[in-house]
Amino acid sequence: MFYSKLEVQETKNSSLALFCLERVSLIHCGGRCLAQHCCKEFMYHKGSMRCFGIQFEDFDSTGNTKLIRTGNEGLSTYRKGCETGWLEFNGHCYHKGQTKGNWSEAKVECRKMCSYLIEIESKEEAEWISATFLENVNCPAVKRVDCTAWTGLNDLDIEGTYVWEHSKAPLTFSNWHPRDPSVDNPNMALTRDCIDILREGLWNDRQCSHLNWVICEKSF
Incomplete structure (x- = not known):
């Protein structure tokens, strides 16, 4: 429908x-x-x-x-409703692109479709995105290399203050990997301003120049 x-x-x-x-x-x-x-x-x-x-x-x-x-x-x-090639979850539509890009390229790609990089509001949403788009039989053992996708979360403006790129909303729910965001190496965190989602639904901070899968979201 x-x-x-x-x-x-x-x-x-x-x-x-x-x-x-x-x-x-x-x-x-x-x-x-x-x-x-x-x-x-x-x-x-x-x-x-x-x-x-x-x-x-x-x-x-x-x-x-x-x-x-x-x-x-x-x-x-x-x-x-959700267009062909888009999947619905809790009133939002999601689409995974066919190619990788850096964070800025990913943002532009979503905007071309009047959508935005995923903004994750719950553990259920994180796990659904991971299971739907990142659980792949061709996914290699090194999950942080090829089983990840960009989110809209970043701290580009103020180091350590994370906001969602599209809504400009502050971070109220988080699902960090136990060693992220770069808690063991604060100096490394200075160059890792963009956040991606790992295969298991956990989050990781990443250099924005990294090539990552693109998942876009629309809200109706």
């Missing part, structure tokens, strides 16, 4: 529309939204057959969005 109809339309003064179509069917409108990573939901008016594709509020990667008023009576809103 790709869409769910919202029973009560959220009260907003305006929204960013990726596209506005005239005289199209409900199915055509939904297909257009489904084909675009940055389309969160669409609004449709049965009478006029008008279609609005609504952009994620915290992303405007296209540069072509238009501000529309959403208070029009008769508009029904349909919220998109």
Whole structure:
């Protein structure tokens, strides 16, 4: 099921529309939204057959969005679920990329899809991500080399103060590996500002230039 109809339309003064179509069917409108990573939901008016594709509020990667008023009576809103190639967990969608990149490259790759590097809020989420994306029969014995993926957690701004890159939220839950973040070598910690998740779901601090798998997340 790709869409769910919202029973009560959220009260907003305006929204960013990726596209506005005239005289199209409900199915055509939904297909257009489904084909675009940055389309969160669409609004449709049965009478006029008008279609609005609504952009994620915290992303405007296209540069072509238009501000529309959403208070029009008769508009029904349909919220998109996880797209093909994305998996759902607790209302969030996750996608693992096919290639590795450094932390900055990984962040850009996710942003292209109107998503962000994973922000882990619970042990259950950490273990699900590990089991879903990092438990691989081809994974070598050295887990810290090839069985890891970037998270959005970092202390790039203030050493030792960890924040999530997208939400800017401080760290409230942690799942560190017993010897991390570099507790045995504080000097090494100065060069390890980006955090990845290991195969078993534990966290490790890493140099941001390291090439790592990319897991992106979207929240609906």
